[in-house]
Amino acid sequence: MSEQSGWTGPSSQQRLAILRRTRTVAMLGASPNPARASNFVATYLLASTNYDVYFVNPNATEILNRPVYGSLAELPVVPDLVDVFRRPSDLPQVLDEVLAVGASTLWLQFGLFDVEVAEKAEAAGLVVVMDRCLKIEHARFHGGLHLAGFNTGVISSRRAR
Amino acid sequence: MDRPWGFRTRAIHAGAVPDAATGARAVPIYQSTSFVFEDTEDAASLFALQKYGTIYSRISNPTVAALEERLASLDSGLGAVCTASGQAAEFLTFACLAGAGDQIVAGAGLYGGTITQLDVTLRRFGVDTVFVPGAEPSAVAAAITEQTKLVFAELIANPSGEIADIAALAEVAHSAGVPLAIDATLATPFLCRPIEHGADIVIHSATKFLGGHGTTLGGVVVEAGRFDWGNGRFPLMTAPIPSYGGLTWWGNFQEFGFLTKLRAEQLRDIGPSLSPMAAFLLLQGVETLPLRMAAHVTNARAVAEWLAADPRVSYVRWAGLPDHPHHDRARRYLPLGPGAVFSFGVRGGRAAGRKFIESVHLCSHLANVGDARTLVIHPGSTTHQQLSDTQLRECGVPPDLVRISVGLEDLEDILWDLDLALTSAVKDAR
């Protein structure tokens, strides 16, 4: 879908830069259910990244032995990146919350794509990534995907770091 | 960088960033069965597929990973899984998708080992394969049923030299909700990238032109990552997997699901993994693939044209020649040439074919293709010698048929050898 919309997201180099400057991630719509994609992404972010990860979900109290917050506004920190696992119809409201809390990157997971929301977010100064998995993008640049035989697109004569 | 790197650059660099620890520029050979965990939590998350990393070389290995990413890149794929041989790559793919009661629709002109794998071994496990002559798209469409899990064909068939119509096969497969897998061994990604024509899965015997030097067995499965495995036809992709805590390949890994299942389940359970040493040798071959394939095809064209003009030769089946029935398909899918493996007939029948093979001095008589050396074989006196002339004709291998895999020697030397061998074959047959 991304190809047909006319909206162009950040290039792979720009996505790498986003991942490098991000310190704090809020997972909006994180689920305590191990069968859900958000829970699986959370296990990766906790095990394989240095991000400070916070979970937001008004209907949960604990995920992977960590506290869950009812809203972005209740977080004890301002997240750099908000990773969204919500219904497409929730996205306009999600944008308002992200802007109110002062995050700098709006990241919509696989399957979430809304050009109107993205354009509004960009006009308000947010960096927007849509229809991509934060786990996959992190693994692409940090060697995980490479070790699993995937095409990372990374070509370089510099030592890996 | 976002530069769309060229094929030659990727043949040398893809998958191989200098080693983080040592700076080694060539790909190190990680000759280790196993890799230490950081702690128990690290081990637990690796086993649960919650994090990427190396555990045990049956499932993944850093040297093999360099080859996997390189081949995925060259074939315009999402990723790749390497295997111990081409046959292992075929088996892993079939076993990943089909079980007892399921069906595969395949072109009939497959490599003999693939035919017996499907027709004997997998049939014994309850997987039914329907073989469609010439992999004709309309006949393939007619053969697809509710049980069909895969359409499979070889891009360049051997010994007929027929070319699969990839785009048309992709269309009939996809309109039935079934993926298309193409064995592109004889083409290599330098001559054709089936994924760019609509195929979902590409299989190679890396033993042939990818390695290119006749030293090493290997195989690879590349996937495009475009197929909708959640379309209802593939419960194996959507049902919870108890051995991985209830994950589902499609739900948790989406476009990465098929290759993750191939590695984390099929390689784990079946075990035909590529060894690090073999991966290293194949990587050396792949670095010069563009140069070698261009030279193979140049020599093959000259040899095919020379044979076609020779009265001692009854036919030449290379789709690069204008009189081949699939010449137009070859021009569409393989514009640089339809590979360097083809067959021709030596006038004088089975005895002439045998005599030809016994008279060569430069060409090697052996059962392989895709070596730097020119290779020849006469099925009528070797692999198919138990069949009568009539049976041979019925399976598309006439008694006088010789298969050649044109190598990288000087063209004049190859032609000199063929000329002398044809002279003795025809003289004896009179």
Ligand SMILES: Cc1ncc(COP(=O)(O)O)c(C=O)c1O
């Ligand atoms: C088209 C084709 N597919 C598959 C194979 C099997 O590959 P391998 O010998 O590496 O198992 C071969 C060769 O033997 C082949 O020619």
